[in-house]
Amino acid sequence: MCNSIIQVEVIIPTQTKYLDLIGSIGEHIAKELDEFSGDREALAYHLNLVLTEATVNAIKHGILTNPEDTVRITIHIQENELNIKVYDHGQGFDLESVPIPDFEHPKEGGMGIFFIRTLMDSVTYTRQGDCNVLEIIKYLS
Amino acid sequence: MNLNLEKINGCTVLFIKEERIDAHNSGELKEAVLHLIEQGEVNIIVQLERVRFIDSSGLGALLSGYKNAAAKSGKLALANMQQQVLSMFELTRLNRVFDIYADLNEAFDSET
Numbered sequence: 001m002c003n004s005i006i007q008v009e010v011i012i013p014t015q016t017k018y019l020d021l022i023g024s025i026g027e028h029i030a031k032e033l034d035e036f037s038g039d040r041e042a043l044a045y046h047l048n049l050v051l052t053e054a055t056v057n058a059i060k061h062g063i064l065t066n067p068e069d070t071v072r073i074t075i076h077i078q079e080n081e082l083n084i085k086v087y088d089h090g091q092g093f094d095l096e097s098v099p100i101p102d103f104e105h106p107k108e109g110g111m112g113i114f115f116i117r118t119l120m121d122s123v124t125y126t127r128q129g130d131c132n133v134l135e136i137i138k139y140l141s
Numbered sequence: 142m143n144l145n146l147e148k149i150n151g152c153t154v155l156f157i158k159e160e161r162i163d164a165h166n167s168g169e170l171k172e173a174v175l176h177l178i179e180q181g182e183v184n185i186i187v188q189l190e191r192v193r194f195i196d197s198s199g200l201g202a203l204l205s206g207y208k209n210a211a212a213k214s215g216k217l218a219l220a221n222m223q224q225q226v227l228s229m230f231e232l233t234r235l236n237r238v239f240d241i242y243a244d245l246n247e248a249f250d251s252e253t
Contacts, residue, residue, distance in 0.1 A: 016163070016164045016165035017165050019163045019164060019165050019196075020161055020163070020165070023161075023163070023194070041225065042225070042228075045194070045225045045228075048194060049194075049196060049229075052163055052164070052196045053196060053197060056163075056164045056196070056198070059164075101233065103233070103234040106204060106233070106234070106235060106238060107201075107204075108201035108202075108204050108205050109197075109198075109201055110197075111197035111200060111201070111233055112196070112197040112198075114197075114233070115196075115197060115229075115232070118232065
């Protein structure tokens with residue numbers, strides 16, 4: 001059980017040079033979860049990866065409609081739930097229609113959502129006002 | 142992206158001198174490998190000792206290199222991978238596509 005509350009909010013320009021910053025925040029948070037009993041190194045990598053993939057996704061969608069756009073990322077940990085939200089202002093996409101990669105005939109793209117789905121416990125993508133929100137939940141117990 | 146190229150034992154070895162391969166620098170890696178292949182260097186070992194993080198675009202860049210080398214009857218292999226990076230290849234089954242060596246000596250023994 002992790003009873004401490006952590007809340008982080010970061011707003012970045014739609015530039016990939018900030019991916020390292022966002023991923024590193026996830027990695028540091030994983031290392032701060034004193035009461036997490038699982039594989040901390042693996043969780044650190046997974047949070048780094050999931051935040052990186054989700055942010056790239058939002059950057060790509062946001063930049064199409066407005067190159068001056070920003071991406072907002074929130075990370076909220078309460079009790080045993082880690083909640084990540086990534087907001088973009090793009091046209092959005094249908095998360096359910098993103099296929100599972102064809103492992104027999106691997107392609108260069110299309111693995112980002114697969115990583116998020118595989119490594120986390122819940123993923124949704126919804127329209128909220130003028131934003132799209134990719135919400136990712138990981139249970140820490 | 143910080144890359145070093147060396148010819149060792151007749152093999153072209155591309156050392157990646159970055160801790161992180163992500164969507165910010167994977168395009169550069171892809172272009173660098175493609176450039177090598179266009180120059181006729183179709184047997185390449187990518188040395189990943191320094192790399193502690195790779196995302197889907199990084200995997201894609203290496204897969205692109207693999208496919209382009211194979212199209213010219215060459216091969217792109219990987220060496221010195223850290224465990225967490227290797228786990229991303231396992232998750233995507235790309236460990237079944239690439240030849241992955243523990244170190245350069247093992248790669249040279251197998252490739253020559």
